[in-house]
Amino acid sequence: KFKWDWSLRDTNGNIVRSNSEKYKNIQCDNENPCDIDASECYSFTYAGDGVMFEISGTGLNSQTLTGTQLTKGLLLGQGCRNVEGSCSLKPSLDTLSQQDGRSRDIMEELIAISGRLVLSSKESPQYQAACWILREDPLRLMAKDKSLIQRYVARIVFASSRGEWWTYDRIDQLSHQHECEWNEMRPDYDVGVFCKEENVVKFNHRGEGMQGSLPTEISQLSRLEYIDFSQNELSGTIPDHIYNLFSLKGLWLEENSLSGSLSSRIRN
Secondary structure (H helix, E strand, C coil), X not given: CCCCXXXXXXXXXXXXXXXXXXXXXXXXXCCCCCCCCXXXXXXXXXXXXCCEEEEEECCEEEEEEECCCCCEEEEXXXXXXXXXXXXXXXXXXXXXXCCCHHHHHHHXXXXXXXXXXXXXXXXXXXXXXXXXXXXXXXXXXXCCCCCHHHHHHHHHHHHCCCCCCCCHHHHHHHCCCCHHHCEECCCCCCEEEEEECCEEEEEECCCCCCEEECCHHHXXXXXXXXXXXXXXXXXXXXXXXXXXXXXXXXXXXXXXXECCCCCHHHHC
């Protein structure tokens, strides 16, 4: 019998409805439907292969999507109008300004990785990625979720890019997908993020208009094997954090504006 799982999270990332037996007090299915407050905002996430579902109700637009084997998300509810697009207003991401526990917990995690200074710069890729994770990402991840950090790092890489592939239409399309699906197969080479067992193992952003410095945050991805950031506009030095990627097998950075010398640690 085919099995698929779904859950509905509120803006704090708490599961409020699910078909899983783990959440019997909030469990819903075809035989036992349940109601939600359509004036709020929810993230609908699911996992399953070839899943078809329809969501409709008072105050909600009816939507039908086709799922894949990886988890995806979909924002639902009238309250989402106050959530989606809010990063265009450049809100403060300081932990003291966050009004909910989810946002504070996530920002503490991201500050530990990127630092307060870069996250306070509202034009930085790190700020853009963090704001998106907090306010616009349909998956509504929690600080404890396994994929939070790699999704944040992948978003930083894309936010650093100005290539033809990373358009606003594609941003909207990819945001509802697991970060392991943020890629495109081409006849000559593939571009984007690639994974094994839902762990990022490869970045290929060759010629995608990457600007600024090499993101130090990629050192958080311990399973990373290949990085191709060649033919871009990266500047500055290669950060020492890169040498902590002990699974790294290939690094392509040619045709950038990088400076400085290579550390002797690269041999390790």
